[in-house]
Amino acid sequence: MDQTRSRELFGRAKTFFPGGVNSPVRAFRSVGGEPFIVSHGKGPFLFDVDGNRYVDYINSWGPLVLGHAHPAVVAALHEQAQLGTSYGACHEREAELAEVVRQLFPSLELMRFVNSGTEAGMAVIRLARGFTGRRKILKFEGCYHGHADVLLAKAGSGVLTLGLPDCAGVPASAVQDTLVAEFNSVESVEQIFSACGEEIAAVILEPVVGNCGLLVPDPQFLRALRAITEKHGALLIFDEVMTGFRVHLGGAQALYSVRPDLTMLGKVIGGGLPGGAFGGRKEVMEQLAPLGPVYQAGTLSGNPLAMVAGLTTLREWRKPGAFEKAAGVTERLVEALRSGAARHGLPLVADSVGTMFGFFFSPSPVRSFRDTQSADKARFNRFFHAMLEAGVYFAPSAFEAGFVSLAHDGEAIEHTLKSLDAGFAAARASA
Ligand code: KE4
Numbered sequence: 001m002d003q004t005r006s007r008e009l010f011g012r013a014k015t016f017f018p019g020g021v022n023s024p025v026r027a028f029r030s031v032g033g034e035p036f037i038v039s040h041g042k043g044p045f046l047f048d049v050d051g052n053r054y055v056d057y058i059n060s061w062g063p064l065v066l067g068h069a070h071p072a073v074v075a076a077l078h079e080q081a082q083l084g085t086s087y088g089a090c091h092e093r094e095a096e097l098a099e100v101v102r103q104l105f106p107s108l109e110l111m112r113f114v115n116s117g118t119e120a121g122m123a124v125i126r127l128a129r130g131f132t133g134r135r136k137i138l139k140f141e142g143c144y145h146g147h148a149d150v151l152l153a154k155a156g157s158g159v160l161t162l163g164l165p166d167c168a169g170v171p172a173s174a175v176q177d178t179l180v181a182e183f184n185s186v187e188s189v190e191q192i193f194s195a196c197g198e199e200i201a202a203v204i205l206e207p208v209v210g211n212c213g214l215l216v217p218d219p220q221f222l223r224a225l226r227a228i229t230e231k232h233g234a235l236l237i238f239d240e241v242m243t244g245f246r247v248h249l250g251g252a253q254a255l256y257s258v259r260p261d262l263t264m265l266g267k268v269i270g271g272g273l274p275g276g277a278f279g280g281r282k283e284v285m286e287q288l289a290p291l292g293p294v295y296q297a298g299t300l301s302g303n304p305l306a307m308v309a310g311l312t313t314l315r316e317w318r319k320p321g322a323f324e325k326a327a328g329v330t331e332r333l334v335e336a337l338r339s340g341a342a343r344h345g346l347p348l349v350a351d352s353v354g355t356m357f358g359f360f361f362s363p364s365p366v367r368s369f370r371d372t373q374s375a376d377k378a379r380f381n382r383f384f385h386a387m388l389e390a391g392v393y394f395a396p397s398a399f400e401a402g403f404v405s406l407a408h409d410g411e412a413i414e415h416t417l418k419s420l421d422a423g424f425a426a427a428r429a430s431a
């Protein structure tokens with residue numbers, strides 16, 4: 001595949017940006033090689049500056065449930081741009097989007113729009129601490145909630161050790177009150193709560209994990225977290241930035257019938273523009289300025305472009321049959337991954353929840369962050385590059401989720417399935 005122009009432009013990008021990128025995962029460091037440079041996207045496809053076409057299973061890391069440049073979204077943005085791109089003042093589109101969000105997420109009795117999932121994460125932690133008067137936060141290994149210091153903590157050595165900084169620049173003081181438990185392990189949560197439950201302001205998690213590959217919750221896990229947090233007076237926070245509208249129109253909280261106290265949203269809600277939200281119980285949200293003492297703000301929060309992109313996206317996405325169609329294609333892809341790997345004698349576990357999927361080259365089920373470490377990363381990387389060569393773009397990391405859009409029908413999915421043998425043959429080859 002000729003990527004001459006991409007190489008030139010990526011070389012230029014590296015003179016401006018660390019690693020040539022504006023977000024680390026885009027640099028292909030985990031899979032090796034260098035990324036292609038996008039010229040444009042359309043439906044399920046990305047096109048690079050050398051004219052190569054790729055079936056895109058990243059969809060901008062989740063936002064594009066309709067695919068790239070959906071005509072209705074483009075038209076809505078074009079119309080709004082002529083009325084102004086940002087007002088820094090109240091306008092009707094905000095409540096219009098909020099109304100649709102609350103129809104799908106009734107637990108958001110009140111909400112606030114922000115510009116990213118990270119902002120939503122910062123806000124819910126401060127709000128939970130302000131509402132409860134407590135300091136400790138319990139998160140789970142492998143879950144990512146944006147890059148706010150307080151959430152960049154990794155598990156300490158012992159079960160009860162407080163979080164350790166997960167990257168340079170995060171002082172120990174920033175994560176000294178962040179505890180880290182094991183996803184799908186009720187026992188690890190109960191141990192921490194029995195030791196300091198009355199100091200814990202909130203438990204925060206991705207209810208279906210997408211940031212260390214896909215981890216599906218055991219049936220009783222989310223219900224157990226609900227019961228434990230209620231018992232100890234801690235808030236339950238669902239980070240649905242990735243799962244929102246994707247695993248179910250109403251997110252994981254609808255799919256698993258567990259109502260959190262606070263929810264983070266992002267990605268899909270902005271329809272491909274910078275957008276996020278957080279919301280939940282009225283009495284908690286009323287602690288927020290200007291009503292209450294917890295401060296949070298944002299220049300571009302609720303900006304009309306993101307509002308109309310989100311609104312148009314959700315209106316199309318909630319049309320009868322749309323979600324089910326994309327979920328059906330996702331299941332078909334996962335089945336083809338399983339059967340293709342088996343045909344090539346490769347150990348592989350694959351799963352999907354709604355229109356989100358993940359797979360590991362692993363002989364055994366992957367139910368926790370620790371399990372992900374047994375996955376064969378080198379094998380994934382060979383698979384990734386062979387599929388890219390065939391014009392199919394999976395996430396450039398063995399530890400990310402994949403996403404299907406409404407546009408992934410017909411040619412896109414047929415081309416993908418036809419290309420899998422090449423991917424598995426490369427995966428099987430010795431390093
Ligand atoms: P943003 O600040 O990137 O909008 O959202 C942070 C975030 C919060 N919560 C969850 C569950 C998320 O998945 C994310 C961001 N996800 C990554 C994908 N692993 C975004 C890709 C990137 O960082 O470039």
